[in-house]
Amino acid sequence: MPARPRFMFSLRYLLIMLTAIGLLPLALLGAWSLHQAGIYKEREQERWMLDLARALSSAVDAELDSAIATLTSLGNAAPLQNGDLPGFYAAASALNRHQADWLGVILTDGDGKVLLRTMDTYGAAAPPLADPASLRQLLATQQPVAGQLTRGPGGRLAFPVRVLIAGDQGKLYTLTAVIQPDRMVRLIQRQQVPPDAVIAVRDGTRAVVARSRDQQGKVGDAPSASLVALMRRAGAEGFGNAVTSEGQHMSTAYTTRSRYGWAVVVGRPAEGLRAAAYERMGVYAAGIVLSLLACFLFASLLSSRLVATIRTLQQNAAALGSGAPLTQSPSGITEIAQIGHALKQAEQLRDAREQERAQLLDSLNRALASHQSALADAREAGRAKDEFLAVLGHELRNPLSPIVTSLDLLDMRDEPTSRKERGVMRRQVNHLRRLVDDLLDLSRITSGKLQLELRILNLADVVRHAVAATPGLQIHLSAPDAVWVMGDDSRLTQVLNNLLSNAARFGGSVTQIALSADASHARLTISDNGIGMSEELIARVFEPFHQAPQSLARRGGGLGLGLAIVRKIVDLHGGLVSARSAGAGMGSQFEVVLPLSVPPATELSMDGAAAHDGLRLLLVDDNVDAALSGAALLQLLGHEVRIAHSGTEALAAVRQRMPQVAILDIGLPDMSGYELATAIRREAGGDAVRLVALTGYGQKEDVARAYEARFDLHLTKPASVADLQRATAPFNDAAA
Incomplete structure (x- = not known):
């Protein structure tokens, strides 16, 4: 805490004492004070002009x-982020109509190619x-840029403000x-400056963007030689003498x-400042005598006013901290007036x-509501997608079920005259079933719902x-007796089937399969002598829905999902899958690498x-x-089979005769299969x-619900002969 002064005096007493002490040397002191006052005034003028230039520069930046x-x-709006250029053109046009000084909005790509201009119709040549x-500066620095004042295709002067935007997929x-100079003119007009002052806002090339005097005649003009010399001499900012384009000497x-x-230049006539100094000197000299006589009389009054003004400043300082409005307190003393002005600016x-x-809090609240x-x-949307997938699987598998069952019947009867046709039908039905399974499996994998039932198995x-289950394809297999891995038998079989299906559709006459193992990994290689792959195709071959170019006939078929599912399943097993090819017509090779596992103590009976x-x-x-084909x-x-088409039947x-096994569809017209199961129990x-x-x-949730409804087994349509044999096998076998 600072020490308290030994003596305390009122302002009135001090003023009177100061006048008395200064009475004798007042003449000399007055001359010296006048000189110092002139210097001070010049410095104040310089500081004021520099402060005004800096404030205007900050306002221009703002x-x-x-x-920007x-x-x-x-x-960052949705149309551009989604790559919707027509939608973005509409949004940009709407924004431009609400910006009075904007001539338009221009969108270019990362290479500077113009994509659209709101000044033109959408799609017009730019x-x-x-x-x-x-x-070029924006693309080089990736920082917002304010360009130079330029005359555009329409003949109007404007300056560009440019920003870099990251769009959809990082594009x-x-x-x-494109902004008219009038925006900066209004910025100058809002400043409270003397009428003889000249203010100019200049762009990066120092061309006039806005000027407080003769804007229409001077906009776009280059700086005078004296201003260029002053800027070169003084550096980033400074004060000095220069000549305007009208030939007027200015401070x-x-x-x-x-x-x-950009640059901001503030000038005032130099002769006016000198004349003001001479005028002050004459007034001071003439009034010094009167001041000597009247000083004692006005000391008391002056001190009272000063005290009142100081008290007002104190109140304003306190109000500034508390958030209360400030009280206007005009003062004839420069410093006090500046303090009041500074408090007002504060x-x-x-505010x-x-x-x-x-506004930020309101924006955050709106963003939170939008996020929720x-x-x-x-x-x-996720719930609707799951429901759609469930219905999709049901509606696609229902018509497949009687077709597959009828084919099984025909195969069991084995009529020689229909073997070729049955083979065609079997291949096409298997192809259709594989497409349905691929669609549903990919959805489960990407949503994280695919669960593996891992166990030690012989790969x-x-x-x-x-x-053995892939007829019609000439395959040369090289494999040891046992390669033990931790995996899901059905999913690894799906990986093999998808790779063999790919070889059947795009391979040649022979497919080579080699299975080997090193110290830590099993390696499965499937090679063919088919159409091969380009480097571009290899880079994207495991992406969903991506396929090699095909003719309109699409003899290869498929949805481009098989290899994507292969990669996902192999990833879930902790392995890697890769593709290689020497080029078009040179065949393809796919390699699956899986971690080895310790073999079991005894091999399960098969x-x-x-x-x-x-x-x-x-x-x-x-x-x-x-129903008829299944029966x-x-x-x-x-x-011995009986058929019913509804829950009531x-x-x-x-009730007429209790069956030993009841095979129930879930989607029945009068009640669900779950309700029917409860009633039969x-x-x-x-x-x-x-x-x-x-x-x-056939989704995971459907299987779980079936077992919750006390079903002993869940089969997904179309059911194979093996599935039906499992359903009718002794209970322990079926459960296995």
């Missing part, structure tokens, strides 16, 4: 920042850029606002510290900051079984289930074709009947 912020917000240098765009202050390289800055804070709404929409057996007698079956399906196939397998058949008095769900709903 105007350019505002334009507006362009950035426009660039004229060359009026200021390409600023665009770069540049956004340019000139300037600054070039704008973030965008009040304006405080502006408070307003910005309020977007999350809700995303959850709803060599998986490969041999997959090769013998099939023992034969069993025919069973009483109830088959419930509202699809008449599926015929089950009868050929040696079972099924319950009547159960109730009629049977427990678990006397084995319940099998045979349905087109």
Whole structure:
């Protein structure tokens, strides 16, 4: 805490004492004071002009920042982020109509090519850029740029403000606002400056953008030689004498510290400042005598006014901290007036900051509400997607079921005259089933819903079984007796089937399969002598829906999902998959690398289930074709089969004679298969009947719901003969 002064005096007493002490040497002191006052006034004038130039430079930066912020917000809007150029053209045109000083908005790509101009109709040929240098600067520095004043294709003077925007998938765009100089003219007009002052805002080339005097005649003019010399001599900012383009000598202050390289120049007539100094000197000399006589009289009055003014400043300082409005306190004393002006500016800055804070909070609240709404929409879209996939799988698999069953019946009867046709039908049905499975599997994988049932298995057996199940393809297999990995048998089989299907469609006459193992990994290589792949195709071959170029006939078929699913499944197993090719017509090679696992102590028995007698079956399906073909196939397998097409018919058949196995469709017209299963359990008095769900709903949630409804087994349409044999096998075998 500072020490308290030994003596305390009132301001009135001090003024009177000062007058008395200065009475004798007043003449000499007056002359010296006049000289110092002139110097001080000049410095004050210089500082005022420099402060005004700096303030105007900051205001110019703020105007350019505002334009940049507006362009950035426009660039981050949905149309440009989604690559919707017509939509972005509409949004930019709407924004341009609300910007009085904007001539238009220009969008270019990352190479500077003009994509659209709101000054023209969408799609019209764009004229060359009026200021390409600023665009090159933007692309080189990737920082917002304010270009130079240029006359555009329409003949109007304007300056560009440019920003770099990251669009969809990281694509770069540049956004340019073409702004008229009138915006900067109004900025100058808002300043409170003497009428004889001349203010100019100049761009990076120092051409006039806005001028407080003769704007129309001077806009675009280059700086005078004296101003150029002053700027070269004084540096980034300074004060000195210069001559205007009208030939008037001016005391000139300037600054070039704008973030965008622009300059602000403030000038006042030099002769006016000198005349004011001479006038002050004469007035001081004439009034010094009167002041000596009147000083004692006015000392008391002056001190009272000073005290009142100081008290007002104290109150304003306190009000500034508390947020209260300031009281106007005009003063004839320069320093006090400057303090009051500084306090007023501080009040304006405080109010502006408070307003910005309020706007920021409002913007944050709106953004939070928008984010929450977007999350809700995303959850709803995810739910709708899951429902769509479930219905898609059901509706696509339902018609496949009777077709596959009918083919199985034909194969079991094995009529020689239809073998060729059955082979064609079998290949096409398998192809269609694979397309459906690929679509649903890819959705499960990308949404993270695909679950693996990992166990130690012999990869060599998986490969041999997959090769044996691939007729019509000449395959040379090289594999050891056992290669043990930790994996999902069905999913690794799917990987092999997809790679072999790819070889069948795009390979040549022979496919080579080699399985080997090193110290830590198993390596499976599938090679063909088919059409091969380009480097570009190899880079994207594992992307969903990406396929090699095909003719309009699309003899290769497929949706471009098989290899994408291969990569996802291999990734889930902790492995790697890669593709290689020497070029077009040189064949392709795919390699799958999986971590090795410790072999089990004893190998599980792979013998099939023992034969069993025919069973009483109830088959419930509202699809008449599926029911009839399924019943015929089950009868050929040696079972007694009854058919029902609704839940009511099924319950009547159960009450008439209890079946040993009931195979139920889930989507029945009068009740769901889950409800029917509960009713059958109730009629049977427990678990006397084995319940099998045979349905087109095959997602993970559908399987879990079936077991929750006390089904013993869930089968997804179309069911194969092996599936139906599992459904009718002894309970322990079926569960296995």
